[in-house]
Amino acid sequence: MNLKTSCKVVVIKNPNVTKAEDLVGWRGNVDSSKQDVPFGKSPMCAKLIADGKIANLQDMPSYFAKEVSKLVNDKGISTLQAWEDGLKYAAGPEDFATKDTTVNFWETLFWGGHNEAYKWANKGYKVVLSNPDYLYFDFPNEVHPAERGYYWATRFNDTRKVFAFAPENIQQNAETSVDRDGNSFTAKAEQPVAKFHGISGQQWSETVRTDAQYEYMVYPRIFSVAERAWHKGGFELDYVQGREFSGDTDFVNKDLLQQEWNNFANLIGQRQLEKLEAHNVEYRLSVPGAIIADGVLEANVDLPGLPIQYSTDGKNWLSYDQANKPKVSGKIYLRTSSFDGTRFSRVTTIN
Template identity: 40%
Template sequence: IAHKQANLGWKVVISTPEVTYFDFPYASHPDERGNHWASRAIDSFKVFSFMPDNLPAHAERWHNSLNQPFVSDDSHSQLKPGHRFYGLQGHLWSEMVQSDEQAEYMLFPRMVALAERAWHRAPWELAYDYQGKIYSQQTQHFARQLKGQAEQVLKQDWQIFAAVYANKVQPKLAKAGIFYRISPPGIRVEHQQLVVNSLYPNAELEYQLDSGPWLSYRQAFKLNDVKHIRARVKDGARYSRPSTWQSSL
């Protein structure tokens, strides 16, 4: 539909539910509020990795609302040569938002990532093919660009963005009293130990053993040692929702 409207010569502003509807949850988790009819989760990295000039190409990297791969056939609905979209817009539909604090949580930092994509076309973004293509998890047009380094370049670009957000933007939000979201730590298992990291570089990672005090995380733990993990803003009192680790051993 977006291509059809742009082909009519209209000034089309892109707002696709899969990535720019901020009333959807950040993560597929019972403690993350939001609607879910178009996407199970929209985190800040997904917003940052959006390619607004090439909508069908996301079939190579994303899943549908049922968390399943899908096929995007642009061979009969492609943009006419020379036609482009006019702009990019995010939405926070408020029928499920119950407070200003919740609205701020849903908007930030996703709105900052959206602004980055609206203002700047990154080198890793896959250029649109006006001949029309079919995209799926198997086609791998995105992966083959930049001499096969597209994913690596995207992650490097994200690391720069994350550092700027954490060190410059987030303190401004805090000073303005904005209740921005603090991302829970990431967890992976290596050699039967839990390794914890943060999406943003300014977070202090903390852990809890059973119901004891919160302690600073410094190194990996045995699987059965840690029960709860969270991220806390450096030099601040706010922290993320806790992640609960349940060992299957």
């Protein structure tokens, strides 16, 4: 039996829209500014304002944090820790019942966070640097459509970028990295020097569905966070108030930074990754880089030690040997392999 199907497309013209600019200009009938504070419709919140306990709805998060600090303090806990959003309308740590108040600071450096972090520390807060443009792991490892992650704060956070983060002189990072659009930015040390309480790496997991996805985003980048948290690199400069950094300055010893990165990358690639593998951690396998020079395949990878493979057809794979570089021609496929040969990186090609 033959079945015939047909479909009919009906276009309904909106009589109220006649121009393209009308379509673009319309933004809906809901005042989004009123939706940004949904608790504003709460009778209890309105009563707080009427009773003079808070001045306006902006004070609500800090009021909540203050009340929580009382509960925490009553339980004998001396420290309240919160993200800066919930504390920013308080006058300072003295507004909270706990002995210490720790804040996770998450503003991007290129949007002024390089100075705001010091303001928080100078107020007396214990500041934990959690800057998304260096310490968030829900951003891609590299700029490529096949890499998982958001891009609102940075286009990439690879292991080397995190390693190069200077947490005790955060203006310095303007000389060694770029903003989310890949452009240079300027950071001037306008605040008095202050010590930060620590740094933390974040993996926001709303798009993570499996353990493998989580481990791919966290490892090996988390090793760079640990290195910067516990060891001050030789390339990290002391804070000098008034000093300005940008892509055009030359305060940072880039050669020393590269040397320290090379040492660290070799330790990760030749020691730590195989240990992760032994514990069934599905870390990210770096994609190799390569050129064909005079018919010879020159390939490497950012974490030396990872096995590199190449293919002329994308199906049959051969091990790449740095000591015996193969002669090739045409399109070449490349990837890295886990040490046990069961997992592979994303495939890249060169001609």
